[in-house]
Amino acid sequence: MSDTVVNRSAGTPPNGAEPTPGIKAIRLRHPWRNVFAVVLLLLVALFVIDAAQRPAYDWPSVGKFLFDQRISQAAFVTLQLTVYSMVIAIILGVTLAVMRLSPNPVVNSIAWIYLWVFRGTPVYVQLTFWGLVGTIYQTIDIGLPFTEPWASYPTRVAMSAFVLAIIGLALNEAAYMAEIVRAGLLAVDSGQEEAATALGMSWAQTMTRVVIPQSMRVIIPPAGNEVISMLKTTSLVTAIPFTLELYTRSRDISAVTFNPVPLLIVASIWYLFFTSILMVGQYFLEKRFARGIGDRRPDRKADEATGALTGIVPVVGGGQATVVLPPKMPENPPNNNNNNNGDVR
Known part of the structure; x- marks a missing residue:
């Protein structure tokens, strides 16, 4: 499972389209990892102190x-x-x-x-x-x-x-x-x-x-x-x-x-x-x-129509990348009053 929580905040896209949710990945906290790291550091410090004082090492x-x-x-x-x-x-x-x-x-x-x-x-x-x-x-x-x-x-x-x-x-x-x-x-x-x-x-x-x-x-x-x-x-x-x-x-x-x-x-x-x-x-x-292999960064360019981020977004701890698709456009978008021919953009 993924180690991230997705927090969506509404945005205001152009041309009167529906609001597009923004994506913000929040890393989950793992307090036990910090505890384990502190224990390891303490063990290493004890070993170094003991080795410095042991006469056999000379x-x-x-x-x-x-x-x-x-x-x-x-x-x-x-x-x-x-x-x-x-x-x-x-x-x-x-x-x-x-x-x-x-x-x-x-x-x-x-x-x-x-x-x-x-x-x-x-x-x-x-x-x-x-x-x-x-x-x-x-x-x-x-x-x-x-x-x-x-x-x-x-x-x-x-x-x-x-x-x-x-x-x-x-x-x-x-x-x-x-x-x-x-x-x-x-x-x-x-x-x-x-x-x-x-x-x-x-x-x-x-x-x-x-x-x-x-x-x-x-x-x-x-x-x-x-x-x-x-x-x-x-x-x-x-x-x-x-x-x-x-x-x-x-x-x-x-x-x-x-x-x-x-x-x-x-x-x-x-x-x-x-x-x-x-x-x-x-x-x-x-x-x-290894140039050009395995070091591709996700495409974080904004969609021209909606302003939403599209492309591959890596998920922390998921082991795989998550594909974020652009939101669907409304089925019946409002007509543009400035268009004399009545065409829908």
């Missing part, structure tokens, strides 16, 4: 290590892992999405098997496996199959722990990005592509000018969530093992100081800082690609 140590050089370098490494992994994951995810939409059964099946493997196994297990690649494959050989290799490099030398962390994170994330991109492409009506083809556009022009711009408003929200999730997933690269990222570095420092809680708070603050920046960027990207 806020002086938090301030001491927040901008420590080792922590700031680890935060930069975490950011590098996130950016490099997401760039590779997006490129590979778009390729896999196109393969999933391909009518070729072999190409489609290969993409499906990739998604099945990397979405069906935990990322920690995958990273542990990549840490053992040097044990499984001692050398990386370059050359033709079943012939002597042209060049051979030891795996542990050619692929550092940092490179293995990027590969493990990117391959896992590509499986999720593929489904996100595929959902965005399928969300665009097929008539858009048919219309672009009728205008003489090539396949590349259709994708870059018609399909992809419309699919971006569907792709960006979950893709932004995946970027934020990737930032936090970097804490699992210790399975490779890679120990220079933010969480593992703060854990190593806490193992020396025997005070883990402040270092966990320091790592959390840096994670929150990076995710806040990513969320702001996601907001502006969504706003950029």
